[in-house]
Amino acid sequence: MTEQEILKTELRWGAAVAAAVGLIVAVIVVSSASMLLHPPSNAEIIDPATLHLSGEFAEANLGSAENPDGSVTTRLIATQFAFVPRCIPVPVDTPVTLRVTSPDAVHGFIVVGTNVNTMVVPGYVSQVKTVFKSPGDHLMPCHEYCGLGHSQMWSIVRVIPKADWKPDADGRVSCEIPR
Amino acid sequence: MTLVPNGAMALCGVAVALLLLGWFYVYFGIFLPRGSIG
Numbered sequence: 001m002t003e004q005e006i007l008k009t010e011l012r013w014g015a016a017v018a019a020a021v022g023l024i025v026a027v028i029v030v031s032s033a034s035m036l037l038h039p040p041s042n043a044e045i046i047d048p049a050t051l052h053l054s055g056e057f058a059e060a061n062l063g064s065a066e067n068p069d070g071s072v073t074t075r076l077i078a079t080q081f082a083f084v085p086r087c088i089p090v091p092v093d094t095p096v097t098l099r100v101t102s103p104d105a106v107h108g109f110i111v112v113g114t115n116v117n118t119m120v121v122p123g124y125v126s127q128v129k130t131v132f133k134s135p136g137d138h139l140m141p142c143h144e145y146c147g148l149g150h151s152q153m154w155s156i157v158r159v160i161p162k163a164d165w166k167p168d169a170d171g172r173v174s175c176e177i178p179r
Numbered sequence: 180m181t182l183v184p185n186g187a188m189a190l191c192g193v194a195v196a197l198l199l200l201g202w203f204y205v206y207f208g209i210f211l212p213r214g215s216i217g
């Protein structure tokens with residue numbers, strides 16, 4: 001082959017790969033714009049030293065609670081080395097808002113099998129909204145190294161069928177998992 | 180001599196095509212079905 005032929009082949013290959021990359025970028029942009037997909041983003045600060053004393057993340061207010069419009073808000077503390085509460089009940093096919101904060105180290109959590117995945121930073125409240133489509137248990141581990149007990153820091157998200165979702169007088173639901 | 184570039188193009192083409200197919204499978208078959216978060 002001549003230099004010119006080699007160059008032409010290489011340029012064609014470059015164009016083909018550029019087209020492949022452009023296709024991938026276009027698919028991402030179009031699907032994200034049309035389905036309103038975006039990473040979880042919430043800019044909200046809180047005092048990490050006084051979470052337990054009062055306000056939204058006091059212990060009595062943690063866990064899942066039904067809102068007046070039927071959606072559910074679940075408030076969690078991510079601490080060394082547990083999520084509080086460890087069993088997280090949520091109803092199926094209902095908008096759920098997870099609000100999590102940390103009093104100590106940087107943690108993270110992911111609900112296995114879903115796209116719920118974010119960091120928890122002391123001083124900030126992380127918020128992720130989603131809808132769980134089918135009943136069952138999902139493991140929710142801490143996925144950001146937070147110390148020696150990090151590998152034991154996990155909870156269970158329990159997606160409950162509507163028939164079994166029975167909030168108490170305060171609109172709260174809780175569940176238990178064995179240690 | 181032209182067999183070598185033809186063969187190279189075939190190999191590269193198949194490799195990139197497999198990667199593209201894999202990407203589409205993961206994006207549409209695994210990521211999008213896991214639902215949107217807000």
